[in-house]
Amino acid sequence: MPPLTLTQLSNSTFYISSPSNVGVIIYSSKAILIDSGNNREAGRQILKLLKERDLELSLIVNTHSHADHIGGNEFLQKRTNCRVAATSVESNFIEHPVLEPTVLNGGFPHIRLQNKFLMARPSRVTDILLNSGKISETSLTAVPLPGHFLDMIGVETVDEVLFTADSVIAEEVLEKYHLNFLYDIKSHFKTLEIHKQRENSLFVPSHGNPVGLDLFRGLVEYNEFKLNENIRIVLDQMTKKQTSEEILAQVCRYYNLELNANQYVLIFSTVRSILAYLLDEKKVEVLYTEGQMLWRRL
Numbered sequence: 001m002p003p004l005t006l007t008q009l010s011n012s013t014f015y016i017s018s019p020s021n022v023g024v025i026i027y028s029s030k031a032i033l034i035d036s037g038n039n040r041e042a043g044r045q046i047l048k049l050l051k052e053r054d055l056e057l058s059l060i061v062n063t064h065s066h067a068d069h070i071g072g073n074e075f076l077q078k079r080t081n082c083r084v085a086a087t088s089v090e091s092n093f094i095e096h097p098v099l100e101p102t103v104l105n106g107g108f109p110h111i112r113l114q115n116k117f118l119m120a121r122p123s124r125v126t127d128i129l130l131n132s133g134k135i136s137e138t139s140l141t142a143v144p145l146p147g148h149f150l151d152m153i154g155v156e157t158v159d160e161v162l163f164t165a166d167s168v169i170a171e172e173v174l175e176k177y178h179l180n181f182l183y184d185i186k187s188h189f190k191t192l193e194i195h196k197q198r199e200n201s202l203f204v205p206s207h208g209n210p211v212g213l214d215l216f217r218g219l220v221e222y223n224e225f226k227l228n229e230n231i232r233i234v235l236d237q238m239t240k241k242q243t244s245e246e247i248l249a250q251v252c253r254y255y256n257l258e259l260n261a262n263q264y265v266l267i268f269s270t271v272r273s274i275l276a277y278l279l280d281e282k283k284v285e286v287l288y289t290e291g292q293m294l295w296r297r298l
């Protein structure tokens, strides 16, 4: 991992650009982190950056529990005894990281899935957050961003910077991979709709560069466009009764995607979430026959 650096965004708001961006809020020689980087090495480098500035780490606010957002938690908490805050359901995954590959796999996660990309080391959540409103003993506000995972939040600072977690994905990432991990499609559409009304001066997605209001609105539109495209492709390819695995394979052929073990469970999960959404929208039906679950377009 190349050396990480601290970049100032406004008065007291900084961020560390890394594969998963980390927000840093500085107040009276203390620091609060928004997420902790994608792995233990990120945690080590973050602590070094804070120490160089004589900053004491008081709290990590985790936007959600995915391994690439909590990867530095364990190292940082062990070294500093900092508090860790997350919403209730996400805190279960942070304290018991085997839940992430378990949920993705829908059964015991085989050995290829028990890796640092899907399973961080456990850390202790000291503060359970509500998904909206003031985060106690801080100047920060939690903003609900449902859709990407069970109860993801964004974090807004007093100087109107909004850390948007994985609610929007950078255009270059979507152009390359076409689909990203999504848990609840209907809620995600609502989150994107609310994003269109936001007036913050600066937005920091977890993956990609900070953007101003105009670029953010374009990014939201592009994320919505790609999700609608994903849904259309699932429907268009469904010409006969099919299993969800066959539908996944068709989507991969369409986009020319080759999936490794981690990508397979992540993208398959998104495809199953799209099918659940389409069933709720009465666009498809599901049939159980001869030990198979088959999807058919209505």
Ligand SMILES: [Zn+2]
Binding pocket: 064, 066, 148, 149, 166
């Ligand atoms: Zn995520």
